[in-house]
Amino acid sequence: MPAFPRIIEEDYQRITAALNAFLSRSEASNALIVEKAGYLIVECGEEPPFDTAELATLAANAFAATQFMADRLSETNFSSMFQQGEQTSVLWTNVEENTLLVTVFDASQSMGAVKYYAAETAAEIARQISIAQGRDQTGGLDLAHLDPSSADDVFRKKSAPDDSNESDDGHAPAAK
Amino acid sequence: MAIINQAKKEIQVKIVYYGPAQCGKTTNLEKVHADVETADPAHKDKMVSLATSSDRTLFFDFLPIEAMSIKGYKTKFQLYTVPGQVIYNTTRQLVLRGVDGIVFVADSQYDKMEENVESLANLEDNLKTLRMDIKDIPYVLQYNKQDLPNIAPVEYMEFLLNNREVQVPSFKASAFQSEGVFETLNMITKMLLHKFINQGG
Numbered sequence: 031m032p033a034f035p036r037i038i039e040e041d042y043q044r045i046t047a048a049l050n051a052f053l054s055r056s057e058a059s060n061a062l063i064v065e066k067a068g069y070l071i072v073e074c075g076e077e078p079p080f081d082t083a084e085l086a087t088l089a090a091n092a093f094a095a096t097q098f099m100a101d102r103l104s105e106t107n108f109s110s111m112f113q114q115g116e117q118t119s120v121l122w123t124n125v126e127e128n129t130l131l132v133t134v135f136d137a138s139q140s141m142g143a144v145k146y147y148a149a150e151t152a153a154e155i156a157r158q159i160s161i162a163q164g165r166d167q168t169g170g171l172d173l174a175h176l177d178p179s180s181a182d183d184v185f186r187k188k189s190a191p192d193d194s195n196e197s198d199d200g201h202a203p204a205a206k
Numbered sequence: 207m208a209i210i211n212q213a214k215k216e217i218q219v220k221i222v223y224y225g226p227a228q229c230g231k232t233t234n235l236e237k238v239h240a241d242v243e244t245a246d247p248a249h250k251d252k253m254v255s256l257a258t259s260s261d262r263t264l265f266f267d268f269l270p271i272e273a274m275s276i277k278g279y280k281t282k283f284q285l286y287t288v289p290g291q292v293i294y295n296t297t298r299q300l301v302l303r304g305v306d307g308i309v310f311v312a313d314s315q316y317d318k319m320e321e322n323v324e325s326l327a328n329l330e331d332n333l334k335t336l337r338m339d340i341k342d343i344p345y346v347l348q349y350n351k352q353d354l355p356n357i358a359p360v361e362y363m364e365f366l367l368n369n370r371e372v373q374v375p376s377f378k379a380s381a382f383q384s385e386g387v388f389e390t391l392n393m394i395t396k397m398l399l400h401k402f403i404n405q406g407g
Contacts, residue, residue, distance in 0.1 A: 033207050042213030067304025068268075068284060069209045069218045084254055087268050087284070094300045184273045184395045186243040187388045 034065045034128040035162035042072060044158045049074035052151040056144045058135035059118075063155060064090050066128050075134070089132045093122045110148075112141060123148040126156040208306050208402070210279075217402075218282045220304055221394055224329050225311035226321035227262075227290035230350040233381040234311060235269045235285055238391060241384050242271065263289040266301045273395065283395070290325070299332045306401075307394045308345035311381075312367055314357040323366055344397035347376035348390045353383055 037045075049061040053075050060075035062082060070086035078085075093111055100108045111122040115137050121144055123131040131152050135144050209218040223231040232255065239253045251272070256265035267287040272280060288298040310329065312322040330340050349363050360378060368376055375393050379386025 034209060036210045037213055039213045042211070065209055065304070067209075067220055068286075069220075069304075071209070071211065081252065083270055084252065084268075087270075088254070091266065091300060094303060095297075098296050098300060183392060185238065185271070185388055185391050187241045187384065188243050 032127070032163045033167075034069075034071075035159065035165065036167055037071060037162060038165075041158055041162045045072045045155055046074060048151050048154045048158070052133075052147050056133070056135065056147040057139060058133045058144055060134040061151075062086055062089070062132040062134075063125070064130045064132055066090050066094060066130060071129070078134070085134075086132065089120070089122060090130060093124075093130055110145065112145075114141070121145060121148055123152045125152045126159055129155070129159060131155065207304060208398075214280075215278055216280045216282060217276065218284065219306045219398055220284045220286065221307045221309065221391075221398075222302055222305045223285065223287045223309045223311055224298070224302075224325070225290060225350075226313060226318065226325040227292070229290060229311045229313040229318070229322075229325075230379075230381040231287040231290065231311050232257075232263055232267050234309070234348070234350075234379075234387050234390070235267050235287055237381055237384040237387045238271065238285065239269050241388075262291065263287055264294075265289065265297055276399075285391075295328065295332070298328070299335055302332055302336055302338075305338075305343065307398045308340075308343055309348055309390055309394055310345060310367070311348045311350050312363060314349045314351045314363065314378075315354055316356050316358045319358060319363075319366060322363075326367055341372075344394060344401055345374055346390055346394050346397070347374060348379045348381075348386060349376060350379045350381050350386075352378045352385070353380040 045063055049063070049072065053061055058075070060073065060078050062070060062085065063072040064086040065071055068087040068090040070083050073082045096108050096111055100106070107124060109124045113120045117137055119135055119137045119141065121133045121141065123133070125131050131148055133144055133148055223234055225231050235253060244250050251270045254268040255263070258264045266289070269285040271283050271285060273283060274281060286301050288301045308329070310326060333340055333343070347367055349360060351357065364376065368374060377386045377390045377393070379390060381387050
């Protein structure tokens with residue numbers, strides 16, 4: 031299967047425009063394009079009261095779990111998933127093999143309308159991703175002069191680590 | 207595979223911590239989260255743990271962490287753990303989707319050697335199911351729980367887990383004491399950067 035392609039400015043603008051048009055028609059509050067391994071690609075909508083990267087990861091993995099269920103039920107896939115909340119609802123819509131549209135909307139809204147517009151938007155975004163997949167995926171990011179030895183300390187440990195040791199792996203607390 | 211977003215100048219990379227039940231995968235992420243030096247501690251990313259009531263990983267742990275810029279691109283690493291318990295194999299396959307690099311956490315206690323070997327074989331099987339090959343994916347071994355008394359010699363663990371044509375880097379660690387955790391993470395990061403360079407990005 032083709033991998034999720036590199037996104038260039040043109041893709042980003044077209045996907046953003048499609049999401050904004052979708053939000054305007056559906057009156058949903060937020061729309062996220064999520065790669066199914068858990069990466070947030072594009073987000074549109076109101077200033078969210080939640081961490082969108084975190085929501086993207088949870089949404090991608092929850093949807094992936096339903097695909098395993100589909101497989102066990104001899105279904106090719108489930109094209110959408112819905113969770114009704116008291117205040118907020120979430121709709122997952124399959125865009126293409128690697129991509130999902132996650133829509134967050136007020137629970138008082140009609141799911142049918144959101145689902146209808148989401149399906150249209152998903153088809154439009156799938157076309158753009160297909161265009162992106164058709165481009166050469168090898169150029170555009172030259173890392174030739176990057177020195178990997180500089181990665182020795184990409185992640186540095188703080189000099190005075192927090193010592194609040196609680197472990198789930200069978201250790202007794204360290205002596206202080 | 208890594209996601210390159212040229213419009214947002216972002217590279218996103220997925221690293222999965224794999225290994226037998228209770229080997230310290232979650233502890234590794236907890237220590238990275240607690241001890242990592244960040245430019246802006248007020249906006250530190252949160253760690254998400256989907257665990258059972260007894261604190262065993264049910265689905266996965268997730269820690270987003272941002273590293274240096276590469277040629278003006280923000281590099282965002284997504285660190286995941288898988289549930290180690292044997293019954294959650296489907297969940298492990300699910301979390302492995304799109305993985306770029308793997309840290310295999312082995313439990314150094316003598317009586318855990320069989321579980322380590324089974325878990326590594328299980329990793330290879332699960333990658334095959336996802337049409338991936340462990341030979342194509344950068345991975346490192348971490349011999350964890352070095353602080354416990356009944357541990358096997360590293361040479362024995364190397365023989366059991368790293369006895370291959372091309373050996374991978376391995377680290378002694380005590381994740382509980384935050385020892386070896388950053389060395390392991392920095393090595394897998396370095397290997398991933400090497401891979402990106404060799405592939406021209």
